[in-house]
Amino acid sequence: MQERVVKKAVLASLALVGAIGMLAGCASPSTSSGNEPSPTPVVEQTLTVFAAASLKDTFTELASEFEKSHPGVTVSLNFAGSADLVSQVTEGAPADVVAFADEKNMAKLSDAKLIDGTPELFASNTLEIAVPRGNPAGITSFQDLTKPEAKVVICAAQVPCGSATVKIEQATGITLTPVSEESAVTDVLGKVSSGEADAGLVYVTDVKAAGEAVDGVTFPEASGAVNKYPIGVVKASTLPDLAAEFAKLVTGADGQKILAAAGFAKP
Known part of the structure; x- marks a missing residue:
């Protein structure tokens, strides 16, 4: 009789433990799910x-860095001659940030009240003569660009690299007779690297970026026509805070390191 009582007591205890377990199991999901935070949607x-054509390599790298630190953000880059970019923004093309190769073109947008706040200078650049590998025309100076047989390509006067060229011509009294004038410094470099031209006036950074495609010829007169690069936030930007953060990346330590590695100097 005593053995039966013990068995009944054991069975009753097991049943009670099972019931408690079932209740705990049922309650557990609702309790834990209530405490878990909902994921923040991206x-x-x-x-x-x-951005100016001469900024293509550096700004492509900067855009990649910006995207890594800003999940869900895609940086769409539009490279062209600074004068062309000014025309696009003036005509209503949607842009959040603008960066030019000279202050004159940025002033056009500032004067038109299209820039939010004051643009900030972030780099400077100097002209250099680019020649095909081996320098077949034997160009060694700015004066050599006037050789009758030399096919020379420069930027158009309204483009920053062209404006700098004009400044050097005026300072030296030397007038160039180019076979073509391009709307972007990258177009000048392309004609030299392809062998279409014997020489072209581009930036120090363009020669460096071209690697073995061209040789560079420095000339002292270039120091009298240094271009400074400004960056600004477009007033019509729909993402003004993000735009300001991108500008801060360019002017900050990380951006300056990337620009310096490409050959840009301080503004």
């Missing part, structure tokens, strides 16, 4: 940056 945004 908002997809596109930041549009207009």
